[in-house]
Amino acid sequence: MSDALIRLAATIAARKGADPEASWTAKLLSKGPEKAAEKFGEEAVEAIIEAVRGDRDALTREAADVIYHLLVMLAARDVTLQDVLAELEAREGRSGVEEKASR
Numbered sequence: 001m002s003d004a005l006i007r008l009a010a011t012i013a014a015r016k017g018a019d020p021e022a023s024w025t026a027k028l029l030s031k032g033p034e035k036a037a038e039k040f041g042e043e044a045v046e047a048i049i050e051a052v053r054g055d056r057d058a059l060t061r062e063a064a065d066v067i068y069h070l071l072v073m074l075a076a077r078d079v080t081l082q083d084v085l086a087e088l089e090a091r092e093g094r095s096g097v098e099e100k101a102s103r
Contacts, residue, residue, distance in 0.1 A: 005067070009081035012071050025072060033076035040069040 011025070018026035028036055047062035071081065 006081070008068065009071050009075075012068075012075045013080070016075060028069075028072050029076055033073070036069070036073040036076040040066070040073045043069045 015023050015025035016029055020027040020030040028039060043062065043065040047059060047066045050059040050062045053059075074080070074084065
């Protein structure tokens with residue numbers, strides 16, 4: 001995994017108690033998990049729009065926004081990147097059809 005993603009997750013976690021006036025991440029987190037989820041949804045829709053349009057550069061930028069806002073949303077609910085990675089590792093080697101049927 002990219003070190004940048006690990007650093008981003010650590011930065012977001014560190015901003016949880018920061019001054020909302022000094023950090024966009026702290027501002028999002030201070031508005032609660034619902035606002036973080038709403039912002040993630042907005043960014044996901046923007047990524048979908050760019051995927052449909054076929055603008056590779058715009059999709060790349062929107063995908064970065066989606067990843068950032070996903071990590072903020074997770075942090076708002078005290079779910080870490082490591083928690084998500086552990087879940088992905090637990091699913092590794094199983095087909096998607098098999099995994100979905102087990103839920």
